[in-house]
Amino acid sequence: MGRWEPNARGRLERAALELYVEHGFEQTTVAKITERAGLTERTFFRHFADKREVLFAGSGAMQELCVAAVAAAPDSATPLDMVAAALDAASARWEERGETVRKRQTVIDANAELRERELIKLAALSTALADAMRQRGVAELTARLTAETGIVVLKVAFERWIGDPGQRSLPQLIKECLNALGTMTGSR
Amino acid sequence: MGRWEPNARGRLERAALELYVEHGFEQTTVAKITERAGLTERTFFRHFADKREVLFAGSGAMQELCVAAVAAAPDSATPLDMVAAALDAASARWEERGETVRKRQTVIDANAELRERELIKLAALSTALADAMRQRGVAELTARLTAETGIVVLKVAFERWIGDPGQRSLPQLIKECLNALGTMTGSR
Numbered sequence: 001m002g003r004w005e006p007n008a009r010g011r012l013e014r015a016a017l018e019l020y021v022e023h024g025f026e027q028t029t030v031a032k033i034t035e036r037a038g039l040t041e042r043t044f045f046r047h048f049a050d051k052r053e054v055l056f057a058g059s060g061a062m063q064e065l066c067v068a069a070v071a072a073a074p075d076s077a078t079p080l081d082m083v084a085a086a087l088d089a090a091s092a093r094w095e096e097r098g099e100t101v102r103k104r105q106t107v108i109d110a111n112a113e114l115r116e117r118e119l120i121k122l123a124a125l126s127t128a129l130a131d132a133m134r135q136r137g138v139a140e141l142t143a144r145l146t147a148e149t150g151i152v153v154l155k156v157a158f159e160r161w162i163g164d165p166g167q168r169s170l171p172q173l174i175k176e177c178l179n180a181l182g183t184m185t186g187s188r
Numbered sequence: 189m190g191r192w193e194p195n196a197r198g199r200l201e202r203a204a205l206e207l208y209v210e211h212g213f214e215q216t217t218v219a220k221i222t223e224r225a226g227l228t229e230r231t232f233f234r235h236f237a238d239k240r241e242v243l244f245a246g247s248g249a250m251q252e253l254c255v256a257a258v259a260a261a262p263d264s265a266t267p268l269d270m271v272a273a274a275l276d277a278a279s280a281r282w283e284e285r286g287e288t289v290r291k292r293q294t295v296i297d298a299n300a301e302l303r304e305r306e307l308i309k310l311a312a313l314s315t316a317l318a319d320a321m322r323q324r325g326v327a328e329l330t331a332r333l334t335a336e337t338g339i340v341v342l343k344v345a346f347e348r349w350i351g352d353p354g355q356r357s358l359p360q361l362i363k364e365c366l367n368a369l370g371t372m373t374g375s376r
Contacts, residue, residue: 080372112304119307141368144344149372152336156329180329184268184337185370 009047011037016054020107059121063128065089070132079138083150091170105162126151153177197235199225204242208295247309251316253277258320267326271338279358293350314339341365
């Protein structure tokens with residue numbers, strides 16, 4: 001990033017999200033994004049491979065955060081505790097970036113290709129979580145199912161968070177989902 | 189169905205699946221399907237809205253079967269028991285139609301539009317399961333999460349069933365997944 005373009009990446013991301021929300025993802029060009037951000041297309045392509053990548057560039061870092069949380073869980077942690085630690089780490093980060101994350105989700109929900117891409121990213125996260133659990137000694141099938149259950153919790157908590165802004169925080173909603181999961185095998 | 193066309197629906201389904209596997213879903217036309225089945229296009233459209241519907245026509249019946257199983261679960265059943273009963277009912281049916289179900293899955297896995305459609309059908313099944321559980325007195329969030337967890341079990345068991353033909357049956361694989369789920373909150 002050159003010194004002529006302070007926070008170019010953040011400006012591009014903000015401009016892109018605004019335009020995706022205002023005009024739709026399909027209708028927005030890289031030219032329009034750079035115009036609004038007051039930057040050149042060359043700068044855009046130094047930060048992102050294409051306009052879709054603006055929405056998914058953060059997935060890798062989020063996955064690393066989750067995997068690190070599983071690796072750092074205490075030895076006494078159950079598989080579900082490990083996933084809970086991962087979700088807790090990720091959701092604290094999302095909560096900080098609240099408005100951006102909400103906008104991003106609105107854009108993705110409105111576009112089939114983006115939804116498919118999001119599912120692929122979530123599947124990769126699930127695989128990474130399962131691998132991290134196996135490295136902690138969790139059996140193959142349990143690791144797989146616990147990771148997938150974690151993704152379910154994330155999905156349901158996220159929906160409630162997006163649908164109910166300003167009420168409970170994402171970490172709180174995730175905690176509620178994990179508690180509800182605990183009653184799955186209990187009497188009603 | 190006229191008496192000139194015994195088992196027209198089954199013949200059309202079989203011909204369509206064969207062609208989808210041989211030449212791909214995109215490349216197969218309704219004309220090709222009816223030619224192979226030895227039936228007219230008019231007959232095809234009496235049974236299916238389009239060539240995609242051949243793959244998804246059974247989803248409604250499967251959903252009804254699952255909902256009925258939840259409704260019929262004993263009063264002592266936990267939410268997870270209800271979902272287990274639903275999966276058990278569905279998987280027995282799939283097991284019977286083994287080769288057809290495997291072929292269908294291969295076709296869907298190879299096509300993004302079909303995968304999206306399958307996900308929509310699974311989301312509808314999840315919603316129906318959650319509704320059925322709520323009618324049995326299960327709390328909203330628990331019902332939602334248990335239903336989604338059931339879909340996870342189905343997905344994982346299905347993958348193992350498809351990837352490992354002739355070994356364990358689908359009902360057995362589902363049972364194994366449900367058992368592994370039970371160890372999620374236990375020590376390793």
